[in-house]
Amino acid sequence: MTYTTIAEDTRALHHPKTWVGKYVWSQDHKVIAVQYSLTAIGVGLVALVLSGLMRLQLGFPGMIEFITPQAYYQFVTMHGMIMVIYLLTALLLGGFGNYMIPLMVGARDMVFPYVNMLSYWVYLLSVIVLMASFFVPGGPTGAGWTLYPPQAITEGTPGASWGIILMLASLGIFIVAFTMGGLNYVTTVLQARTKGMTLMRMPCTVWGIFVATILGLLAFPALLVAAVMMMLDRVIGTSFFMPSIISMGEPLAHSGGSPILFQHLFWFFGHPEVYIVALPAFGIVSDLISTHARKNIFGYRMMVWAIIIIGVLSFFVWAHHMYVSGMNPYFGFFFATSTLIIAVPTAIKVYNWVLTLWQGDIHLRTPMLFAIGFIFTFIHGGLTGLFLGNVSVDVPLSDTYFVVGHFHMVMGVSPILVVFGAIYHWYPKITGRMWNATLGQLHFWITFLGTYVIYLPMHYLGLLGVPRRYYEMGETEFVPASAQWANEAITIAALTVGVAQLIFFYNMISSYFRGPKADPNPWGATSLEWQTPKTPPEHGNWGPTLPTVYRWAYDYSVPGAAQDFIPQNVPPDGAARDRDM
Amino acid sequence: MRIAIVIGLLVIGSLVFHFLSPWRQTPIASNWGEIDNALTITFWVCGAVFVALNLFLAYSVFRFRHREGHKATYEPENMALERRLTFWTALGIVVMLAPGLLAWNKYISVPQDARVVEAIGQQWQWSFRFPGEDGVLGAVATKHIGPDNPFGLNPDDPWGHDDILVEGGEVHLPIDQPVKIVLRSNDVLHNFYVPQFRAKMDLVPGMITYIWLTPIRTGTFEILCAEYCGVGHYVMRGYVVIDEEAAFEAWLSEFPTYGQTRVIAANESGAP
Numbered sequence: 001m002t003y004t005t006i007a008e009d010t011r012a013l014h015h016p017k018t019w020v021g022k023y024v025w026s027q028d029h030k031v032i033a034v035q036y037s038l039t040a041i042g043v044g045l046v047a048l049v050l051s052g053l054m055r056l057q058l059g060f061p062g063m064i065e066f067i068t069p070q071a072y073y074q075f076v077t078m079h080g081m082i083m084v085i086y087l088l089t090a091l092l093l094g095g096f097g098n099y100m101i102p103l104m105v106g107a108r109d110m111v112f113p114y115v116n117m118l119s120y121w122v123y124l125l126s127v128i129v130l131m132a133s134f135f136v137p138g139g140p141t142g143a144g145w146t147l148y149p150p151q152a153i154t155e156g157t158p159g160a161s162w163g164i165i166l167m168l169a170s171l172g173i174f175i176v177a178f179t180m181g182g183l184n185y186v187t188t189v190l191q192a193r194t195k196g197m198t199l200m201r202m203p204c205t206v207w208g209i210f211v212a213t214i215l216g217l218l219a220f221p222a223l224l225v226a227a228v229m230m231m232l233d234r235v236i237g238t239s240f241f242m243p244s245i246i247s248m249g250e251p252l253a254h255s256g257g258s259p260i261l262f263q264h265l266f267w268f269f270g271h272p273e274v275y276i277v278a279l280p281a282f283g284i285v286s287d288l289i290s291t292h293a294r295k296n297i298f299g300y301r302m303m304v305w306a307i308i309i310i311g312v313l314s315f316f317v318w319a320h321h322m323y324v325s326g327m328n329p330y331f332g333f334f335f336a337t338s339t340l341i342i343a344v345p346t347a348i349k350v351y352n353w354v355l356t357l358w359q360g361d362i363h364l365r366t367p368m369l370f371a372i373g374f375i376f377t378f379i380h381g382g383l384t385g386l387f388l389g390n391v392s393v394d395v396p397l398s399d400t401y402f403v404v405g406h407f408h409m410v411m412g413v414s415p416i417l418v419v420f421g422a423i424y425h426w427y428p429k430i431t432g433r434m435w436n437a438t439l440g441q442l443h444f445w446i447t448f449l450g451t452y453v454i455y456l457p458m459h460y461l462g463l464l465g466v467p468r469r470y471y472e473m474g475e476t477e478f479v480p481a482s483a484q485w486a487n488e489a490i491t492i493a494a495l496t497v498g499v500a501q502l503i504f505f506y507n508m509i510s511s512y513f514r515g516p517k518a519d520p521n522p523w524g525a526t527s528l529e530w531q532t533p534k535t536p537p538e539h540g541n542w543g544p545t546l547p548t549v550y551r552w553a554y555d556y557s558v559p560g561a562a563q564d565f566i567p568q569n570v571p572p573d574g575a576a577r578d579r580d581m
Numbered sequence: 582m583r584i585a586i587v588i589g590l591l592v593i594g595s596l597v598f599h600f601l602s603p604w605r606q607t608p609i610a611s612n613w614g615e616i617d618n619a620l621t622i623t624f625w626v627c628g629a630v631f632v633a634l635n636l637f638l639a640y641s642v643f644r645f646r647h648r649e650g651h652k653a654t655y656e657p658e659n660m661a662l663e664r665r666l667t668f669w670t671a672l673g674i675v676v677m678l679a680p681g682l683l684a685w686n687k688y689i690s691v692p693q694d695a696r697v698v699e700a701i702g703q704q705w706q707w708s709f710r711f712p713g714e715d716g717v718l719g720a721v722a723t724k725h726i727g728p729d730n731p732f733g734l735n736p737d738d739p740w741g742h743d744d745i746l747v748e749g750g751e752v753h754l755p756i757d758q759p760v761k762i763v764l765r766s767n768d769v770l771h772n773f774y775v776p777q778f779r780a781k782m783d784l785v786p787g788m789i790t791y792i793w794l795t796p797i798r799t800g801t802f803e804i805l806c807a808e809y810c811g812v813g814h815y816v817m818r819g820y821v822v823i824d825e826e827a828a829f830e831a832w833l834s835e836f837p838t839y840g841q842t843r844v845i846a847a848n849e850s851g852a853p
Contacts, residue, residue: 151769156811243787326790392684465776557653
């Protein structure tokens with residue numbers, strides 16, 4: 001293999017001398033990761049509260065006076081955009097990507113620490129701009145998270161004056177931040193792996209984050225140009241997306257633009273975005289399952305190739321979001337086929353997770369519970385995707401609560417379960433303390449069961465035909481009164497799950513100060529991040545010498561070995577395994 | 582241990598919920614039985630996979646949970662098994678995709694003899710236009726839209742003079758005759774959605790879209806907008822009434838043509 005000296009170059013490390021240099025303007029990937037994560041979780045809490053307000057309106061229409069239709073649509077929009085971009089993307093890549101990549105590949109830091117620092121601060125700016133839209137005249141945009149024109153920039157949609165401008169600006173800033181971070185992650189994986197760390201020895205976590213970052217670097221530019229073009233339409237009156245229309249009874253000056261062009265650009269970003277969130281979760285959950293089942297991830301090579309194939313295919317399925325958009329109907333044949341093909345590598349991943357459990361030695365600790373919960377929710381969400389991907393089956397279900405149920409199972413609940421599992425899994429390494437297991441289990445059960453109670457009935461409301469993005473159903477003949485009971489039950493479950501997250505925060509915060517000191521490798525894991533000389537790892541990660549890698553990340557329960565795991569940096573003890581070096 | 586039992590119970594619970602749920606598809610009122618069939622096939626295939634995979638998951642967790650002295654096996658991969666699984670997955674995909682694509686092919690192929698009616702969406706109401714005796718919808722443009730020409734018909738286009746204009750959000754259609762519903766929006770995206778018809782399609786300003794269907798039972802069905810169109814999205818409703826042929830013709834004859842509305846408008850304004 002090629003061995004690059006960049007990994008062992010310590011000169012670039014800029015050791016901070018002050019508290020501010022260490023924790024605020026930090027260039028340490030671990031501090032930046034925590035900054036990213038805390039910011040993402042903070043803004044995610046805003047989105048969680050918004051979803052609670054939406055559910056209150058849907059479960060008990062009119063009960064809360066300030067939830068007007070305008071406010072409701074603003075909540076819908078901000079909830080969706082925050083959760084997808086500012087929470088999940090930022091947390092999985094900016095948070096976990098930053099923390100895990102250098103540690104897992106045996107590097108001292110990202111290859112461009114200064115750019116990495118900038119990435120976080122620019123991300124924070126994008127969040128501030130987005131949050132500012134709550135305080136401008138007219139409030140934040142209520143255009144739906146898809147921001148479809150013409151509606152997004154015309155009267156009749158809340159926030160069409162200021163909110164939409166701040167939203168588009170914030171997206172642009174976010175993309176700048178993501179690009180700075182993303183180039184770092186990709187370059188670090190490619191150039192800064194330690195001696196012996198071949199690509200096919202990397203843990204699945206790194207593979208998932210690596211491929212997801214490449215997807216992001218290729219997909220976000222489509223969103224950027226869409227945002228710039230819409231901004232021009234809104235501010236200086238161009239007509240990229242604006243045909244000749246009337247608004248509030250008056251003709252507008254635009255003419256000749258195409259609303260569908262925006263949808264293509266948006267979903268050319270939007271569908272890979274699903275996998276930008278999913279692939280890191282796939283990778284992380286593979287490692288959680290393998291570690292806690294004391295067994296190598298089943299079919300590692302297939303798992304890696306499945307990640308790559310899913311990543312490539314994700315650029316050829318975007319228009320399955322547009323079957324009833326009025327695009328050329330013949331596209332339906334192509335996109336239905338490509339969409340269902342992507343189900344094959346995805347199914348392989350699910351099989352291999354379950355087959356990893358088969359004949360394992362499964363320790364049902366809190367992170368593992370979340371991982372198993374993820375398998376269940378992802379099977380559910382993946383299968384309902386086959387309904388919506390299959391063009392004609394999508395027609396009756398499109399724009400109904402079936403879609404809401406599907407995408408929340410597949411890219412809301414599933415990645416969030418992985419995020420929780422990952423936080424519980426790596427918390428002892430990150431903080432040096434151990435959390436409370438009883439509270440962790442309680443958090444898991446309420447979250448796992450509660451979310452299923454929320455989203456399972458939504459699929460059936462969608463099957464009935466209840467449309468999404470309705471402030472209230474009112475009197476609608478085909479909707480029986482029992483649908484409102486479902487909405488009430490869903491709301492109660494949603495509020496319960498939302499409040500139950502306080503258990504998680506209490507556990508994390510109190511353990512940080514009072515938790516027992518953690519073992520440096522409490523789960524007996526093989527990958528490099530558990531083999532650092534100090535816990536939590538110091539700036540530079542590895543002390544004087546970098547680790548050398550002799551094996552893949554999955555030597556669990558190797559026959560004849562003294563322990564049921566062999567860390568990646570343990571040299572082979574006999575000639576039998578020398579060829580693996 | 583507990584998680585294995587809970588997943589088993591969730592599978593059973595999901596099945597019970599599926600079969601006992603009061604929320605299922607509305608009784609169909611159009612010819613789109615193929616769509617329902619494709620949906621049913623998808624339900625069975627996906628349902629079987631859901632049950633099998635999750636029960637296997639629950640069993641694996643139960644059977645191989647950690648106990649003293651228990652050790653995991655070491656098996657990096659099994660390509661033969663992976664290939665078999667890939668094959669069966671691909672087969673399941675084909676079983677679902679084939680009826681889906683066949684139904685789509687029919688969905689986008691409008692029969693030659695379909696009657697044409699135009700549905701127009703504008704924040705936040707529906708109106709309709711029939712092509713009149715000549716069978717052709719007259720030209721329209723945004724610039725012609727005004728208080729006395731809400732449909733935006735081009736006054737100089739002779740094809741438009743016999744177009745029948747239906748305001749008020751209710752349209753009637755005859756039973757058992759294929760109808761092509763041409764969709765047009767004056768402002769933002771909308772979506773023409775009647776749950777009982779199964780069909781739906783966006784209305785896109787600047788272009789014309791369509792769906793087609795054959796109503797198979799009489800009755801009154803609600804039109805909902807299914808593409809977010811601003812703050813009044815949820816109140817943008819209309820009605821389709823499916824009539825016997827004679828009742829339909831009688832209903833249609835009550836509405837003025839564009840030519841008639843122009844004469845009326847001209848008389849009211851006192852113009853020569």
